[in-house]
Amino acid sequence: MKQWRKYSLHEQGVRRFSDNPAAILLRTFSTDYHQLGKRYGKGALRRLPAFVQRVFSHIDEIVLAVNVGNTLARRLYEKAGYRDTGRRVMERKGMLVIMSCPVSVDV
Numbered sequence: 001m002k003q004w005r006k007y008s009l010h011e012q013g014v015r016r017f018s019d020n021p022a023a024i025l026l027r028t029f030s031t032d033y034h035q036l037g038k039r040y041g042k043g044a045l046r047r048l049p050a051f052v053q054r055v056f057s058h059i060d061e062i063v064l065a066v067n068v069g070n071t072l073a074r075r076l077y078e079k080a081g082y083r084d085t086g087r088r089v090m091e092r093k094g095m096l097v098i099m100s101c102p103v104s105v106d107v
Contacts, residue, residue: 009052011059016089017098018063024056026064045080049103060103065089065096074099 014025026048052059064082066073074084077099087098 009056009062011056014063017065017087018061018085018100020061020063022059023061023063023100024052024059026062041076042080045077045082045101049081049101052103062101062103064099065091066099067093068095068097 010025010027013027014023017023017025048062052062062082063085064077066077068088074097078084080101082099082101085098085100089096089098
């Protein structure tokens with residue numbers, strides 16, 4: 001069965017969302033519509049810190065921005081270990097909630 005997930009990580013552009021010079025921005029994360037609710041997204045998000053640790057050894061935090069009204073996505077990120085930083089950023093399409101997840105050596 002095809003388990004399509006897509007994400008995009010960026011070291012540039014993260015400064016708008018975090019003061020941490022060792023942070024990376026999870027800019028895009030999506031799952032095929034037909035695969036929603038099968039826990040593939042949560043699994044991918046939980047494994048992302050280990051991937052970042054291997055590929056970007058100088059990074060110690062993953063940061064993302066989610067629309068304030070997107071409660072389903074926010075819950076998914078929280079279940080996967082991401083926490084609301086309390087930081088908010090206004091964009092053209094509305095307010096964004098900034099969330100982060102540590103990349104620890106114990107991952």
